[in-house]
Amino acid sequence: MTNQHIAPISSRFLRNRGRNRLSAEEVAALEVAFGGVRAVAARKTLIEKGAPVHDSTLLIEGVMCRYLDDQQGHRQLLGVHIGGDFVDLHGFPLDRLDHDVATLTEVKIATIPRERVMALIARFPNLARVLWRSTMLDAAMHREWIFRLGRLGAQGRVAHFFSEMETRLRLAGLANDNGAPLPINQADVAEACGLTPVHVNRVLRILREEGLMTFRSGVIEIGDRRRLQRLAEFDDSYLYPDTDAAP
């Protein structure tokens, strides 16, 4: 099923998060609800904590993140988003956001005004379920991040982070034979894993020397998936790959 022609904006969402769950009519209604596609530079905060939610933002291309700052201004990443993810859909039922949303790379995004989301889900109850489900997938990832930070050591955390990202990129159809492209730096990984950049660097060296994986120039390459996932205590079922992804 190629949605690319009939749904240029939402095709990756459909593949990544909503596959086989929307009718042609629903896809068409969703597609026309978006405003135009917009480009945003890397390292820009798009939405500030506390801001009222007027739109929902779909990430089409690039990498974004959500984060909370601590008192010294150090970030804790709460999630990393890739093409096909809604980055602030959870703000729709909550009215305002409880954290910041920023770009990590240059991105292309499209937005839907809040009222149009309201109208869409009133007209298509099934679409409401698909959108709810998408926010629940983010919540499932949140839970796994809690596990990662609460129970794993530095090597496990980094291994888990990259296991998740590589799996998601693959499920979204964004990985290829050369690896999975994730153009972020070691400091970003540190902010995701609750570690210092220095220590992430040391951990990456160990993982590289052990042949488990490499992360160089923004590309993830898995060397030994089995051992990497054992170290990470990683089980992809929380990404619901069987019910949600490309075949």
Next chain:
Amino acid sequence: MTNQHIAPISSRFLRNRGRNRLSAEEVAALEVAFGGVRAVAARKTLIEKGAPVHDSTLLIEGVMCRYLDDQQGHRQLLGVHIGGDFVDLHGFPLDRLDHDVATLTEVKIATIPRERVMALIARFPNLARVLWRSTMLDAAMHREWIFRLGRLGAQGRVAHFFSEMETRLRLAGLANDNGAPLPINQADVAEACGLTPVHVNRVLRILREEGLMTFRSGVIEIGDRRRLQRLAEFDDSYLYPDTDAAP
């Protein structure tokens, strides 16, 4: 507004998570959808990871938790639930659960069969939004737990955990002048905060000696809320207290 008479099962949910957002008709429909109230002993796993979701469970009284096990069987708590919380509503759009759900104390619960939830939200789109919103509040708490584990030291983590629980208990109308009752032990706190029980004990002693708070016999007492919240970097806005709680 006292829902206790007209909605004996869902009254605390309404107060805690859905206040002023449901019509009398919606409340009545929700109330009759529940099966009977059931008691469960302390420290029982109610729902296992991977289990298909046939019902949604509302916690009426007592304390429950969600958790993931690591390879040595040590738990990481993902959330703690009090009266008025749905403990597995997120499983409704996801079909199966990605973690375990267990009781920490004796509890009273009520369940709604999945099909009835489907029928209810088809009939009352507003109820769908209120339920979605409730799951989004859990996600907001997840995010704060990620921050807690990723950016705070042991004292901050424990202070943050108890700040959250005390606030939630108060918003749910479950706290009183003697403090906020949370009948769990230090090992549970350790599993929530990603620490060892020994270290939680040491941290609690410091917090007690500094006059910030005490936690004894399952009761939280806040000594100096301002300083506790500064230590915890705690800001209650993620609990949406203005829009959601008792007046």
Next chain:
DNA sequence: CGCAGCCTTGAAGTAAATCAAGGATTGTGG
């Protein structure tokens, strides 16, 4: 060429884990 951003490595310091032992509290059966 020279600068900026990012990565890498070393040495010293520290927060929390681990290991170990006892003490308090609650509940229970004689």
Next chain:
DNA sequence: CCACAATCCTTGATTTACTTCAAGGCTGCG
């Protein structure tokens, strides 16, 4: 009502993983 067990809490000594501080080396780009 007391003996005893079970559970939970408390404290000390040692070890360890990660941070912090510091410096230098790549790589790509204007």
